[in-house]
Amino acid sequence: MTRTDRLVEALLGVAIGDALGFPFEGKPREQLATVDLSHLPAGRFPPGTWSDDTALTFITAESLYLSGALDLNDLAGRFLRWLKEGYFTPFGQALGIGRATREALLRLEKGVPPEEAGGKGERDNGNGSLMRLLPVALWYAKDPLEEALTCLHKASSLTHAHPRSLVACGLFGLLVRKIVAGKALKTALLETAKEGPHLYASSPFREELTHYTPLFEGKIFLEKEERIISSGYVVHTLLAAFWVLYRTEDFAAGVKLAVRLGGDTDTLAAVVGGVAGLYYGLASAPESWLNGLQKRELLEQTAHEFARRLGERWRDLNQR
Ligand SMILES: [Mg+2]
Structure with missing residues (x-):
């Protein structure tokens, strides 16, 4: 059973990873081998600046606890307020938005209903929904698996509706619920890989499974670093995340290795x-990482409130 302070550390872990990687977004791996990650680095913006990954994750957390459930209209x-007004941003401006997310938000602005706003094309499979889904995965971690998957898919579809993106989000959710249930991280990673094809054995998901073969066959866990691709493609991000999480033993080592892979470093x-953060907590993180986050108080307050409300929700579920 995951303690509620681990929920706080999970959300803050997203923000720290984002802030650590954001200055290097798009940089090739070779340039990052020796870069100093003992402090949050400066890029075009001051150190501790976080981008779309953190903003949309925390906004999702806030929407969940204020609505009590996934509410696509509220979300x-x-x-839209994030994009248009700089709501929940470090400096009043939305940073780092991806193409598919921007296009979906502009469709929403024109009145397209949330259920139909997300891109459905094969090219709409960036990692822009995977990066923000941790709060949804946590919120539904103790609900029946089918309900949890439906919510993860719905939440992704707001911006990314192609079945390949939905599969990535569902697998991520499965991993998170195994950790919440108390499984060891490596066990959770291996079990998720093994169960994935059974979870998605029907159309339209079945047709997407081949893209995840290195995960389902377990090859990703043995792969050499030069074969791991850290791009903005959702399949690459999911596989790279599994690879990093399998071969690191604490939070700090995990986020540092993720950044050093280059490419889509922040996501x-x-x-x-x-x-x-959910599994290990943040004890291994240098104090300057957490202290250095822009608008740290806003992030901490939101994370604590999310954890408090989710703790209550889990108690209610237990008593049913
Ligand atoms: Mg970003």
């Missing part, structure tokens, strides 16, 4: 940071 409204480190 869509908050995402991979945010995804890894969330899971590693």
Whole structure:
């Protein structure tokens, strides 16, 4: 049973990973081998600046505890305020938005209903929904698996509706619920890989399974670093996150390795940071990482409130 302070550390882990990787977004791996990650680095923005990954994760957490459930209309409204008004941002401006997310939010603005806003094309499979889904995975971690998957898919579809993206989000959710249930991290990773194909044995998901073969066959866990791709493609991000989480033993090592892989540094480190924060907590993180986050108080307050409300929800579920 996951303690509620681990829920706080999971969300803050996303923010730390994002802030650690954001200055290096798009940089090739070779340039990052020796870069100093003992403090949050400066990029175009001051150290501790976090981007879309953190903003949309925390906005999702806030929407969940204020609505008491996944409410796509509420979520869509908050995402639009982020884009248009700089709501829940370090400096009043939405940073790092991806193409598919922007296009979906602009469709929402024009009145397209949230259920139909997300891109459904094969090119709409960036990691923009995976990066923000940790709060949904946690919120439904103790509900029946089918309900949890439905909510993860719905939440992804707001911006990313292609079945390949939904599969990535569902697998991520499965991993998170195993950790919440008290499984060891490596066990949770291996079990998720093994159960994935059975979870998605029907159309339209079945047709997507081949993209995840290295995970389902377990090869990803043995892969050499040069074969791991950290791009903005959702399949790459999910596989790279599993690879990093399998071969690191604490939070700090996980997010550092995620950043050093280059490419989509902030998103991979945010995804890894969330899971590693949930499992290990943040004890291995240098104090300057947490202290250095822009708007740290806002992040901490939101994370604590999310953890408190989710703790209550879990108690209610237990008493049913
Ligand atoms: Mg980002």
